[in-house]
Amino acid sequence: MTKVAIVGYGNLGRGVERALAVNSDMELVGVFTRRAPETVATEGALVFAMADLIQQKDKIDVCILCGGSATDLPQQTPELTRDFNTVDSFDTHAKIPEHFAKVDQVAMENKTVSVISTGWDPGLFSLNRLYAESILPTGTTYTFWGKGVSQGHSDALRRIGGVADATQYTIPNQEVIDKLKAGAQLELTTRDKHFRECFVVLEEGADPEVIKNEIVTMPNYFADYDTKVHFISQEELNRDHKAMPHGGTVLHAGETAPGVHQVIDYTLKLDSNPEFTASVLVAYARACARLANEKQCGAYTVLDIPPKYLSAKTVEQLRVELL
Amino acid sequence: MTKVAIVGYGNLGRGVERALAVNSDMELVGVFTRRAPETVATEGALVFAMADLIQQKDKIDVCILCGGSATDLPQQTPELTRDFNTVDSFDTHAKIPEHFAKVDQVAMENKTVSVISTGWDPGLFSLNRLYAESILPTGTTYTFWGKGVSQGHSDALRRIGGVADATQYTIPNQEVIDKLKAGAQLELTTRDKHFRECFVVLEEGADPEVIKNEIVTMPNYFADYDTKVHFISQEELNRDHKAMPHGGTVLHAGETAPGVHQVIDYTLKLDSNPEFTASVLVAYARACARLANEKQCGAYTVLDIPPKYLSAKTVEQLRVELL
Numbered sequence: 001m002t003k004v005a006i007v008g009y010g011n012l013g014r015g016v017e018r019a020l021a022v023n024s025d026m027e028l029v030g031v032f033t034r035r036a037p038e039t040v041a042t043e044g045a046l047v048f049a050m051a052d053l054i055q056q057k058d059k060i061d062v063c064i065l066c067g068g069s070a071t072d073l074p075q076q077t078p079e080l081t082r083d084f085n086t087v088d089s090f091d092t093h094a095k096i097p098e099h100f101a102k103v104d105q106v107a108m109e110n111k112t113v114s115v116i117s118t119g120w121d122p123g124l125f126s127l128n129r130l131y132a133e134s135i136l137p138t139g140t141t142y143t144f145w146g147k148g149v150s151q152g153h154s155d156a157l158r159r160i161g162g163v164a165d166a167t168q169y170t171i172p173n174q175e176v177i178d179k180l181k182a183g184a185q186l187e188l189t190t191r192d193k194h195f196r197e198c199f200v201v202l203e204e205g206a207d208p209e210v211i212k213n214e215i216v217t218m219p220n221y222f223a224d225y226d227t228k229v230h231f232i233s234q235e236e237l238n239r240d241h242k243a244m245p246h247g248g249t250v251l252h253a254g255e256t257a258p259g260v261h262q263v264i265d266y267t268l269k270l271d272s273n274p275e276f277t278a279s280v281l282v283a284y285a286r287a288c289a290r291l292a293n294e295k296q297c298g299a300y301t302v303l304d305i306p307p308k309y310l311s312a313k314t315v316e317q318l319r320v321e322l323l
Numbered sequence: 324m325t326k327v328a329i330v331g332y333g334n335l336g337r338g339v340e341r342a343l344a345v346n347s348d349m350e351l352v353g354v355f356t357r358r359a360p361e362t363v364a365t366e367g368a369l370v371f372a373m374a375d376l377i378q379q380k381d382k383i384d385v386c387i388l389c390g391g392s393a394t395d396l397p398q399q400t401p402e403l404t405r406d407f408n409t410v411d412s413f414d415t416h417a418k419i420p421e422h423f424a425k426v427d428q429v430a431m432e433n434k435t436v437s438v439i440s441t442g443w444d445p446g447l448f449s450l451n452r453l454y455a456e457s458i459l460p461t462g463t464t465y466t467f468w469g470k471g472v473s474q475g476h477s478d479a480l481r482r483i484g485g486v487a488d489a490t491q492y493t494i495p496n497q498e499v500i501d502k503l504k505a506g507a508q509l510e511l512t513t514r515d516k517h518f519r520e521c522f523v524v525l526e527e528g529a530d531p532e533v534i535k536n537e538i539v540t541m542p543n544y545f546a547d548y549d550t551k552v553h554f555i556s557q558e559e560l561n562r563d564h565k566a567m568p569h570g571g572t573v574l575h576a577g578e579t580a581p582g583v584h585q586v587i588d589y590t591l592k593l594d595s596n597p598e599f600t601a602s603v604l605v606a607y608a609r610a611c612a613r614l615a616n617e618k619q620c621g622a623y624t625v626l627d628i629p630p631k632y633l634s635a636k637t638v639e640q641l642r643v644e645l646l
Binding site for chain 1: 338341342345346416419420423440445447449450452453454456457458459460461504506579580582583584585586587588589590591592593594595598599601602603605606609624625626627628629630631633634635638639641642643645646
């Protein structure tokens, strides 16, 4: 049995609790939180204060870190990797090399294992980019996200004065995807690839025209996209737009001879982004525990780990069942 | 530079020659054939007799074995792994464990590396089954093949008395795939998943009704499927049905909570099955050479190999570009 601690308990931590329940070789030691433990309602897991984590060190094989990439993980992953094997879903793409270097140093010094930046992007999408471009090196890889809720863009909407609440959907351009799947070679702008759709609840007295204009011209977030804005009631937002679906496609299109098109398409359709990400974290927690058992210390990403390490089955069983 | 020998030169060997040309870190030593070398027309590669292979041992890092799974590879892979690092696409699913054991023993005894059963099924499809079922262990994996030409079924048609030539397409049931992608849980029979479509050229005087009946009732090959039969001229068959497209889908559908559907879809659309398979062989030849450099002797499948070993790029570059 691999004994797991969940560090941080938001949507992701709850997803990890659920995922552990369907992996019979994994055992949940408990949830560790910075909040007052008695205020955290889990689905059955014991809840402890963060300060208790180090005292339970001998009971824990892997800590799954469920904090955010902005402020939690850049600190927590290096810090906890001093004493524990860790898995995180650090997803600030540009800062991954720096995060890797920091965590790798701690892991090497303390003879622990850390698997960073798991999840689906970075994570499964990165894997598919790697396999595809290694097999068809002259091809082109395209990534599309959605249809799904972008937390970052929803947050940007909520920061606008006069906006009470909001949900933003990223929507891939299916027409473009279909053309690429048919083997077309396209030069695509940001505007060609995705649309943005916003469901916004106004504060009383706010002017919809002013706010709509502020949204569609917002640099980085909306100005480069075709953006639709809908004003709805809080009731409607709560009823229809509080789920967290997401997904996307990594499409690689290449030719092995002139006119001989080869298309590799990896697509995720997720009803719950945090629960799926949590399921990926749990599979890599298994790999992390195995690497630690083998004393293969250091930091890893999904690109480094032999696929068989993710499975609860023996490699003999995998050869019979999957090849 | 990784120096590669191609052993056997049919459609697959030619595909490997083309794939090597777009991988600038790989160098082709030559094609080795059991035929008279002067009768083999390559796209530029030198051609040698099989007997010359052992004499060029020092010039070769990896042999890519391009023979068939029925009779060539069960003999050739163990035999050549005595002296060379090897990669094959052995695809007789039921016999892979036996093939693995035999090749592994030879590789361990002779301190070589062999990567067996690469390609896309077994191969990339096996990888995707593994990742998907490890992440969503309570889900179900479905594999669909096509639309594409099945050599085995085309051969079965050509063995019927009165058939001069034939091509068989395996066609997945798109309606069923769409339902699964939408999260449906379905119990599927063989007949539900695929159709078969046959383009047949008759010998003079053959009775189409008799032959059609023989086809659609043929056990194992057609009896369990809805099969369409078209009788056409040799000219039409040559013009429209001599390409080798293929592809397929590995679909994994699971729930992370009741009613919360998560769907992982890996789909290949290949204009040329042998050229794509060849591209996979070449990427695993790179991995094979690296494992050999590290003296990690033995037999491997795609399930064992860290993804980064397939790429010509450094792992630092991969972390920056793909994560």
